[in-house]
Amino acid sequence: MNISRVINLICVVVGGIVAIYAQAGEKQNTYLLMGGIILLMFGIYRTSRNIPSKYEKQEEESFVKSEPIEDDKER
DSSP states (O other), X not given: OOHHHHHHHHHHHHHXXXXXXXXXXXXXXXXXXXXXXXXXXXXXXXXXXXXXXXXXXXTTSXXXXXXXXXXXXXX
């Protein structure tokens, strides 16, 4: 496992734990909750940046086939 994936995983886990901890108390700390959510979103963004797109080759492989247009003069 390379260091970038470890950093992403740590950001997601720590951000989730901090957000849950900040939400669980009777007196909620808004800034702690925001920090946890920001850290969580940062880790998810970094992870999703490395995932290739499912639709990357959509332009090459189209399900619509085009046929050559015939001229009316040949008829």
